[in-house]
Amino acid sequence: DAKTTQPPSMDCxxxxxxxxxxxxxxxxxxxxxxxxxxxxxxxxxxIIHGLKNNxxxxxxxxxxTEDRKSSTLILPHATLRDTAVYYCIVRAPLNYGGSQGxxxxxxxxxxxxxx
Amino acid sequence: NAGVTQxxxxxxxxxxxxxxxxxxxxxxxxxxxxxxxxxxxxLKLIYYSVGAGITDKGEVPNGYNVSRSTTEDFPxxxxxxxxxxxxxxxxxxxxxxxxxxxxxxxxxxxxxVT
Numbered sequence: 001d002a003k004t005t006q007p008p009s010m011d012c013x014x015x016x017x018x019x020x021x022x023x024x025x026x027x028x029x030x031x032x033x034x035x036x037x038x039x040x041x042x043x044x045x046x047i048i049h050g051l052k053n054n055x056x057x058x059x060x061x062x063x064x065t066e067d068r069k070s071s072t073l074i075l076p077h078a079t080l081r082d083t084a085v086y087y088c089i090v091r092a093p094l095n096y097g098g099s100q101g102x103x104x105x106x107x108x109x110x111x112x113x114x115x
Numbered sequence: 116n117a118g119v120t121q122x123x124x125x126x127x128x129x130x131x132x133x134x135x136x137x138x139x140x141x142x143x144x145x146x147x148x149x150x151x152x153x154x155x156x157x158l159k160l161i162y163y164s165v166g167a168g169i170t171d172k173g174e175v176p177n178g179y180n181v182s183r184s185t186t187e188d189f190p191x192x193x194x195x196x197x198x199x200x201x202x203x204x205x206x207x208x209x210x211x212x213x214x215x216x217x218x219x220x221x222x223x224x225x226x227x228v229t
Contacts, residue, residue: 032215043119043205043220044158051215087157091215100165101146101209102173103218105157 004088009110012082018075020109022088025069031092033064034103035073037084044087044105047073078113085110116141119221121206127227128196136191136224138206146209147189148173148218149181151202158205164189196228 005023012018024033034049048055048062050071055062061074075082087108091101122137140147145166150158160173164183178200180192189208193200203225207218 034217041203041223041225043207043222044218046217046219049215049217100163100171101211101216101218102148102160102163103158105150105159107155107157 003104004090004106006086006088006106006109008107009112011112011114012075012078014080014113014115015077018073018078018082018111018113020073020075020086020088020111021070022072023070024088024090027068027090028092031090033062033068033071034089034091035060035062036087036089036103037082038087038108039081039084047086078111080113080115083111083113118142119206119208119219121204121221121224123224124222125225127229128193130196130198130228132196133192133194134196134226136193136204136206136226138189138191138221139187140189140206140208140219141187142208142210142219143186144208144210144219145186146211147183148207149179149189149191150205150207151175151200152205152223153202161191161204193226198228200226201228202226 035047036044038044050062064071085108119140148163149161152158162181164170207220209216209218
């Protein structure tokens with residue numbers, strides 16, 4: 001699985017949009033970009049994933065560049081409860097090229113939402 | 116659905132003791148995983164299973180064993196606990212409905228070996 005690069009930490013004001021960048025310049029054509037977050041040592045929580053197109057759900061939006069070498073997770077109106085470590089992970093589809101679906105975690109970005 | 120349930124939440128072991136970390140899911144997921152997370156680090160894969168009766172090693176399997184006799188349960192066994200196994204352990208599962216199904220995680224077992 002391709003590696004990702006994320007800033008170690010970011011701050012965001014409550015109520016503002018949080019934009020978390022991720023670089024995955026070695027991503028392969030069939031690899032998906034996943035975002036998870038981990039709040040204070042709880043289990044990682046799935047946020048969103050995408051392949052090529054931008055994606056949006058009730059939690060966040062995912063913007064993937066046209067060349068797929070980077071992406072941005074957007075939390076449109078950050079709250080204090082969004083303070084967490086955010087992980088950007090690239091993963092091949094299950095059963096493709098030996099992939100068994102596991103996620104390879106880096107150190108992520110620690111997002112601090114401040115009042 | 117309860118999702119992925121891990122027990123116990125916390126445990127302190129003495130060096131050389133053994134224990135089993137329990138993981139159960141009620142979503143009929145066929146893929147299950149065990150990860151460990153050391154302080155300030157990302158998660159590392161210990162073992163995984165693609166179905167009942169099938170298990171395989173991940174990145175850091177030494178000192179651990181697993182079994183998968185049912186779809187629902189995937190216990191992780193520590194035979195001779197060592198201080199290096201002090202960590203938080205997470206179990207996860209997913210189903211192969213689509214090839215990009217996300218993983219669902221439990222809330223972890225915090226283990227201290229002294």
